Amino acid sequence: MDSILSEKHRVVRRSVRRFCERELQPIAKEIDQEARFPWEVVEKMGRLGYFGIQVPKELGGAGLDSLSYAIIIEEISRVCASLGLCVTVHNSVAVYPILAFGSEEQKAKWVPPLARGEKIGAFCLTEPNAGSDATGIESTSIKDGENYVVNANKVFVTNGGVADICLIFVQTNPGADRKEMSVVVAERGTPGFVVGDLEDLCGMRANPVSSIRLYDCRVPVKSLLGKEGQGLRIGLTALDTGRMGIAAQSAGIGQAALEEALRYARQRRQFGVPIERHQAIQFMIADMATLVDAAKLMTYRAAVLRDRGKPFSQESAMAKLFASEAASKITDMAVQIHGGYGYSKSYPVERYYRDARVTRIYEGTSEIHRMVIARGLMR
Amino acid sequence: MHIIVCIKSVIVKAPEAGMVRSHDSTELNPFDRPVLETALRIKEARGGIVTALSMGPESSISAISEARAMGVDRGVLTCDPALAGSDTLATSTALAAALKKLAPFDLVLFGTRTSDSDTGQVGPQAALLLGIPLVTQVHSIEHRDSGLYVERTADGFIEKFELSFPVALTIHPASAQPRDIDLAGIGSAFEEENTKIWNLSDLELSPDQVGDAGSPTKVLSISRAKRHKKCEFLKGDALEQADELIKQLTESGMIG
Numbered sequence: 023m024d025s026i027l028s029e030k031h032r033v034v035r036r037s038v039r040r041f042c043e044r045e046l047q048p049i050a051k052e053i054d055q056e057a058r059f060p061w062e063v064v065e066k067m068g069r070l071g072y073f074g075i076q077v078p079k080e081l082g083g084a085g086l087d088s089l090s091y092a093i094i095i096e097e098i099s100r101v102c103a104s105l106g107l108c109v110t111v112h113n114s115v116a117v118y119p120i121l122a123f124g125s126e127e128q129k130a131k132w133v134p135p136l137a138r139g140e141k142i143g144a145f146c147l148t149e150p151n152a153g154s155d156a157t158g159i160e161s162t163s164i165k166d167g168e169n170y171v172v173n174a175n176k177v178f179v180t181n182g183g184v185a186d187i188c189l190i191f192v193q194t195n196p197g198a199d200r201k202e203m204s205v206v207v208a209e210r211g212t213p214g215f216v217v218g219d220l221e222d223l224c225g226m227r228a229n230p231v232s233s234i235r236l237y238d239c240r241v242p243v244k245s246l247l248g249k250e251g252q253g254l255r256i257g258l259t260a261l262d263t264g265r266m267g268i269a270a271q272s273a274g275i276g277q278a279a280l281e282e283a284l285r286y287a288r289q290r291r292q293f294g295v296p297i298e299r300h301q302a303i304q305f306m307i308a309d310m311a312t313l314v315d316a317a318k319l320m321t322y323r324a325a326v327l328r329d330r331g332k333p334f335s336q337e338s339a340m341a342k343l344f345a346s347e348a349a350s351k352i353t354d355m356a357v358q359i360h361g362g363y364g365y366s367k368s369y370p371v372e373r374y375y376r377d378a379r380v381t382r383i384y385e386g387t388s389e390i391h392r393m394v395i396a397r398g399l400m401r
Numbered sequence: 402m403h404i405i406v407c408i409k410s411v412i413v414k415a416p417e418a419g420m421v422r423s424h425d426s427t428e429l430n431p432f433d434r435p436v437l438e439t440a441l442r443i444k445e446a447r448g449g450i451v452t453a454l455s456m457g458p459e460s461s462i463s464a465i466s467e468a469r470a471m472g473v474d475r476g477v478l479t480c481d482p483a484l485a486g487s488d489t490l491a492t493s494t495a496l497a498a499a500l501k502k503l504a505p506f507d508l509v510l511f512g513t514r515t516s517d518s519d520t521g522q523v524g525p526q527a528a529l530l531l532g533i534p535l536v537t538q539v540h541s542i543e544h545r546d547s548g549l550y551v552e553r554t555a556d557g558f559i560e561k562f563e564l565s566f567p568v569a570l571t572i573h574p575a576s577a578q579p580r581d582i583d584l585a586g587i588g589s590a591f592e593e594e595n596t597k598i599w600n601l602s603d604l605e606l607s608p609d610q611v612g613d614a615g616s617p618t619k620v621l622s623i624s625r626a627k628r629h630k631k632c633e634f635l636k637g638d639a640l641e642q643a644d645e646l647i648k649q650l651t652e653s654g655m656i657g
């Protein structure tokens with residue numbers, strides 16, 4: 023696969039892989055089991071540029087391109103999908119919208135500490151009554167002099183337990199068209215800003231996914247991102263990039279599962295031979311490898327289009343849909359190849375299996391993706 | 402201060418049939434990483450520039466790219482079909498020629514060995530061909546005004562040398578923990594094209610000095626060594642077996 027990449031992108035992959043194998047591999051199982059956010063590694067990653075992958079160097083980032091971004095998320099997720107989630111969400115749907123829609127003042131204030139990982143970002147759209155239908159949000163933000171008074175109830179916030187800078191989707195004009203939503207940036211520590219309990223998740227357990235609630239929280243008017251009513255556009259623009267990240271994450275989980283399955287099939291003997299000699303196992307491995315490759319190629323295509331300044335929304339949605347469904351199939355086959363041991367925590371494939379499942383749900387379910395893709399085709 | 406680090410792109414997997422070096426099958430020699438780290442620390446302490454020099458096929462450029470991403474200022478790859486098949490002497494000849502072309506320099510650093518051939522000869526031979534002093538297996542470096550104090554451990558003794566420039570060192574792999582590559586460093590490394598490729602005529606060498614022709618030793622074949630496993634069954638009841646096992650493990654030095 024790497025022979026189609028440039029030298030720069032190969033160096034990106036090798037560097038990230040070496041770092042993740044040394045720093046994350048040894049703790050990946052433990053932090054999943056303990057549902058612990060590994061600050062010790064996150065701090066190092068912050069110093070190395072992982073929290074500002076595409077942020078220009080002047081603002082403290084690494085200044086890399088989208089293809090590098092996809093490779094980095096893939097490599098982190100190959101070792102620890104929970105941290106892949108943290109990094110992709112932070113970069114794509116928290117930092118990037120500030121870069122794309124923020125004023126110079128907002129960028130100068132928020133981006134540098136985010137890019138260095140000193141502050142963690144979050145994207146708060148989903149509410150108890152608004153999941154797939156984002157326009158159903160009920161959170162409000164009412165102007166009162168120099169401030170907005172924000173009341174919001176956000177659930178399933180990735181990074182929620184550790185986030186400092188949160189993009190909150192709200193209605194600034196309740197009663198008007200529901201699509202006229204807005205985004206305000208709220209900082210942890212502001213009076214009325216409350217972090218709820220962590221979700222006890224099936225997978226991605228090392229990510230502190232939580233609810234975030236704002237009770238009469240006063241946020242300065244200058245914390246509005248873009249213009250009033252621009253929220254849906256900000257959200258959808260962010261998700262175009264975010265979905266590419268989730269596609270990369272799914273490809274990384276798939277890659278890990280394939281590698282484990284190959285290793286196990288060589289070592290496990292039944293009926294007198296390593297099970298890799300049985301055709302049924304070989305066929306599964308062939309399908310897994312093909313799915314992993316296709317997932318990566320679709321992801322890289324979306325990334326390259328983005329780097330070239332071409333439309334990539336449709337390609338990003340297709341990559342996310344395909345790669346997430348592929349990750350579920352691949353991890354399922356990896357468990358199958360491991361037999362009973364695959365269902366035990368003694369082997370990492372059960373973690374991959376749990377982690378892969380949610381990629382079909384967040385940043386838009388598979389069903390919503392099919393609707394979006396079909397709509398794009400029928401325009 | 403001009404520091405040159407000689408690095409190699411090594412084969413990752415044991416060759417099954419015929420050695421093919423490609424991007425997927427090679428990596429920067431792990432024993433060269435601490436050397437690059439050492440060079441970068443010297444640069445941080447004294448200023449100057451660091452050049453990474455490698456000899457090998459075009460895919461070796463990836464080793465240089467990694468060095469550049471770590472913070473090395475520029476790279477030089479000596480690459481020519483006539484270099485294929487070079488043994489350690491021919492390799493040292495080519496490197497020495499490139500080093501002369503890169504002169505003036507103050508320090509030439511080598512790893513102690515490579516993970517894919519493990520001769521440890523290239524550093525010493527190149528230093529000899531250049532006619533500069535050499536200290537091998539250096540594990541610590543101290544700066545002094547016009548040179549360095551370095552230490553090496555040999556046969557249970559610690560040797561300390563006072564050196565003036567130019568000098569060549571081979572760096573012990575445990576002497577420095579190589580830094581993690583900063584993602585911003587990768588961007589910078591590729592923003593400005595700063596790696597040169599030199600062929601034989603750039604080095605002013607003739608084809609008979611290098612490659613197969615210039616190599617007094619030849620690798621005739623490579624095959625996987627067969628390891629003979631033997632399995633011994635311990636006799637007696639469980640207690641006797643346990644005693645025997647402890648005895649054997651103690652005798653073989655595994656426990657005790």
Ligand SMILES: Cc1cc2nc3c(=O)[nH]c(=O)nc-3n(C[C@H](O)[C@H](O)[C@H](O)COP(=O)(O)OP(=O)(O)OC[C@H]3O[C@@H](n4cnc5c(N)ncnc54)[C@H](O)[C@@H]3O)c2cc1C
Nearest residue numbers: 145146147148153154178179180383384385386387389390
């Ligand atoms: C681990 C995790 C992390 C998350 N992180 C974030 C985050 O950081 N920020 C954030 O805002 N949200 C986040 N989410 C929320 C996530 O984006 C939503 O769960 C997702 O969008 C689906 O919404 P829902 O759960 O309300 O499901 P619903 O929308 O209630 O969907 C239920 C089912 O109905 C289907 N469905 C709904 N509408 C239609 C339709 N029109 N046609 C056909 N089928 C339909 C769905 O596909 C699904 O199968 C996260 C979720 C999880 C689990």
